[in-house]
Amino acid sequence: MRRGKTYATIIVDLATRRPIDMMKERTAETLAHWLEKHPGVECISRDRSSEYMRGASEGAPQAQQVLDRYHVLHNMREVVQRIVSRAHATLKQRQKDAGIIVRARYKKKRSSSEIAASQVARLRRQAWYEEVVEHYRQGKSIAAIARDLHMSPITVHKFVYAGAFPERSAHKRRQTYLLTPYLPYLQQRVTQGCENASMLWKEITHQGFAHGYKVVNIWLREYLGRPGRPSTEEEKAKHQAFMDTVVAEPGLASVGGEAAEATSTPELVENGVEPLGSPRHLTWLLLRKSESLNQQAQWTLNFLREVQDINTTYELAQQFFQMLRKRQADQLDGCLQACEKSNIPDLQTFAEGLRREYSAMKGALTFSYSNGPVKGQINKLKYIKRSMYGRGSFELLRQKVLLAA
Numbered sequence: 264m265r266r267g268k269t270y271a272t273i274i275v276d277l278a279t280r281r282p283i284d285m286m287k288e289r290t291a292e293t294l295a296h297w298l299e300k301h302p303g304v305e306c307i308s309r310d311r312s313s314e315y316m317r318g319a320s321e322g323a324p325q326a327q328q329v330l331d332r333y334h335v336l337h338n339m340r341e342v343v344q345r346i347v348s349r350a351h352a353t354l355k356q357r358q359k360d361a362g363i364i365v366r367a368r369y370k371k372k373r374s375s376s377e378i379a380a381s382q383v384a385r386l387r388r389q390a391w392y393e394e395v396v397e398h399y400r401q402g403k404s405i406a407a408i409a410r411d412l413h414m415s416p417i418t419v420h421k422f423v424y425a426g427a428f429p430e431r432s433a434h435k436r437r438q439t440y441l442l443t444p445y446l447p448y449l450q451q452r453v454t455q456g457c458e459n460a461s462m463l464w465k466e467i468t469h470q471g472f473a474h475g476y477k478v479v480n481i482w483l484r485e486y487l488g489r490p491g492r493p494s495t496e497e498e499k500a501k502h503q504a505f506m507d508t509v510v511a512e513p514g515l516a517s518v519g520g521e522a523a524e525a526t527s528t529p530e531l532v533e534n535g536v537e538p539l540g541s542p543r544h545l546t547w548l549l550l551r552k553s554e555s556l557n558q559q560a561q562w563t564l565n566f567l568r569e570v571q572d573i574n575t576t577y578e579l580a581q582q583f584f585q586m587l588r589k590r591q592a593d594q595l596d597g598c599l600q601a602c603e604k605s606n607i608p609d610l611q612t613f614a615e616g617l618r619r620e621y622s623a624m625k626g627a628l629t630f631s632y633s634n635g636p637v638k639g640q641i642n643k644l645k646y647i648k649r650s651m652y653g654r655g656s657f658e659l660l661r662q663k664v665l666l667a668a
Contacts, residue, residue: 264657271657273640273664277308280636281668282644285661291318298322308632309623310334316620329626331634332587335617339583342609343549346576347567348542349426354570355539385431392429395422424609429542441474442482449482458487539563549577550584575605592628643667 264271270289274297275282286293295318298304308329309315319328391414398408405423409416421429442449445467452463460480464472467479539545540563548556548564556564568574579601586594602614617624626632647663655663 273637273644275637275640277306277632277636280639282640282664285657285664287657290314291316291321294318295322298326306626306630306632308634308637310634311338311616311620316623327626327630328620328623329630329632330620330623332627333634335624335627336584336587338613338616339580340546340550342613343576343580344542344546345424345426345609346572346607347545347549348424348429350570350573351539351542351545352427352430354567357569358539358566389428391418392422392425395419399423431541441478442472445470445472449479450486453483453486458483460484549573550580572607575607576610579605579610587628590628592625595625595628640664640668 264287272286272289272294273282274284274286284297286297289312291314294315298319299322302323304323304326306327306329307319307323308331309319310331311334316328319326391412394412395408395414398411399405403411405416405419408414408423409419412419448467448470449463452466457463460483461476463483464476464479540548545563545567548560549567553561553564564577568577579598582594582601583598585591586598599614599617602610605611644660644664647667648660651660651663
């Protein structure tokens with residue numbers, strides 16, 4: 264009902280995919296009382312809320328609980344991101360020590376007032392971080408810290424498990440999709456020597472481009488800012504041969520030995536590699552299927568896997584995702600045991616949590632039920648709620664949701 268403050272509960276019949284009731288609270292007692300009044304429930308799909316777990320166990324102990332697979336995958340992603348966040352500074356230092364040339368990233372020039380405001384914001388955020396860590400060391404829970412400091416529990420959770428002050432990564436400007444059909448032509452014209460954004464914009468406008476000059480100007484400034492960009496066919500072939508070598512040799516970015524010598528080759532100096540992304544970006548790199556990665560992403564993945572903890576995390580995360588995608592219930596015990604023996608606290612805690620919900624996790628790999636229909640009804644509920652925001656009671660909202668179904 265109010266994000267971060269008050270939550271209600273919606274119950275959906277997974278057979279008919281229709282809501283059958285709403286409750287004003289999100290507590291174990293409320294759910295258990297509802298289930299006792301409606302006996303005969305055989306299967307309960309739920310998220311990983313401890314309140315729903317306890318309420319379902321008390322109100323319908325005979326029912327098979329099923330964890331929602333999306334929430335389990337989301338929790339695994341959070342675990343991987345915490346591990347990457349703690350190693351992020353180390354990864355940057357390894358890249359620097361290896362002598363790897365990092366491509367410059369186009370940055371918009373900022374005024375002195377903008378720079379000052381950014382520095383003040385960082386100091387304020389660092390003060391919050393130190394205060395959260397100090398409260399946590401005193402034994403306070405994340406919920407208590409969020410309540411006392413008037414902060415979001417999500418932010419407190421991120422600070423507590425960061426391991427070090429989480430610096431914000433530089434913004435990575437994405438190549439706009441608007442120019443995608445015209446990129447081959449634009450790159451050809453720049454290779455021919457045309458570096459006038461206005462002229463390039465006029466030329467592609469005659470070809471059907473229907474957007475403003477600024478889009479072309481931003482792309483051109485970024486493209487020209489790349490040191491050693493492959494502007495000729497010979498340079499492109501050279502760059503391609505280098506990237507093939509990098510992908511074929513995962514240890515190329517290692518510090519010392521032959522790998523360190525390889526990082527000083529003319530190809531690397533001339534072309535360089537993309538800067539490391541934020542921990543969130545690198546996390547998705549570790550979770551995706553390796554065959555779907557391009558050469559640059561494959562090189563970054565190999566570089567990340569040179570850190571022992573990240574390599575272990577990558578292998579276990581891939582195994583866990585594969586198990587969930589293919590519903591391999593027989594692999595669950597082995598996967599949990601591997602996490603427990605990994606000596607990585609985050610993975611061990613994740614495995615311990617699933618052990619406590621072992622039956623529900625087994626159900627997620629056995630049954631086809633999920634919270635998908637519930638998410639759909641929640642979206643409809645939000646639409647109805649906003650259409651009457653501030654003018655109706657919870658009982659009226661409940662009637663509108665149930666009657667709409």
